[in-house]
Structure formats: C-alpha cells, structure tokens
Amino acid sequence: MTGDETASAYDRWAAVYETDRNRTRDLDGAVLRGAGLPLAGAVVVEIGCGTGRNTEFLAAHAARVLALDFSEGMLAKAQARCAGRPVRFVAQDIRTRWPAEDASIDVAVTDLVLEHIEDLAPIFAEAARVLRPGGVFHVSELHPAMQRDGKQANFTDPATGAEVRVPAFRHTIPEFVNTAIAAGLVLRRLDEWFIDEVDRTAGRPRLLTLLLERHR
C-alpha cells in the first residue's frame, strides 16, 4: 500500500467527492464548523485539504491558510473553490516535513485523512513543531469503531464504475491520544459523534475528534 495508490485514488475520486452521498463527510463538516476554533486572525495549516470544502470555511475566518494535499485532482478542485481567498496550496505528502517554520501556526486542522497514514508519529511531531505554544490541533477522523465494522474510505470510480477502497490503516483511540502526547501535545477534548439517534442508540459513533494543544 503506497502513498501513490492513495493519491491516485483521490485523483479519480475528486470528480465526484463532493456530490457523492457521504453522511460521515457531512457530519465532519458540521462538527468542524461548530468546534469554536480560535480562527479570527489566525494562521492555519490544514493537512489533507481535499477539494477544499473545509479550506473555504477556514479561509473565510482566518488571516491565512496553508493547505496541503498530495492529490493533484483534489487540489485542483480546492484551488478553484478558494479563488480569491487567502490560501496557499502546496502539493505535498504530509508524512514529510510541512512547509512552515517552527512555532508559526496558530491552528492546525485535519479531517478524514489519518486513516490513510500508517505511522501517526510524524504527523503529530510536525503539528507540535509548527504550532506556537498554546496553538491547537483539531483532529477529526473516521471512528475506530467504524473501521472495526469494516468501513473505510471508498467510492465508485466514475470512469469505470468499479468500487475503489482507498488504502487505509486502523488506529485505536489510545494510539491517537498517546502518539499526540508523546509528540508534546496536550489533550484538551476528545469526542465521539453520531449521525442520528439510531446510531447513538446502537452505540455506533461515526467520528472521533481530538482537540490538542501545544505546550505553553
């Protein structure tokens, strides 16, 4: 399972990513918008920005956004959507050093990306490096319980009609939390999110979110 496979899958998914029915994606968007992140005047980095559906929201509130993704197809959509907004898009594998100075970022954000990352340590290490003391990292991810039920990012390729399951890795909640702590981040909140009452009653959370803070 290589990053190339993942980037190429997202290049193909880009055409329909936002029009496909996807209740987890929609829940994630609502959760981010309601998270109360300190965006006013902030310098933000978004890793795995995709088609920019969250980048646009972040850029509407922040001073500027650095948006990273390694799928050229997704980035092209995001650039078109965010034209005129204060966003710098960079085509980059987020497992490598992010193009930001130490302690230069107020808010880091990632949504529905980390299931594609086998080793979480370099991601949390980069977040800890680029965040200023007191800066925050909002992590929203497919809940591990969904992965245990066999769910992972998938789509129907519009070109071939074939179902594509994007390479994904399982992570536990302790792994998210302890890897972040080992990188020097402090856990401020951890939440589980449900689509509706049916899922809540069945104990089937869709999303896991963490709010992490860089040591002051």
Ligand SMILES: C[S@@+](CC[C@H](N)C(=O)[O-])C[C@H]1O[C@@H](n2cnc3c(N)ncnc32)[C@H](O)[C@@H]1O
């Ligand atoms: C499910 S999409 C989420 C996009 C966006 N965050 C959203 O919530 O709509 C996952 C994104 O992560 C990107 N991605 C996955 N692994 C990556 C990596 N190693 N480096 C850069 N981008 C990556 C993919 O290209 C894709 O755009």
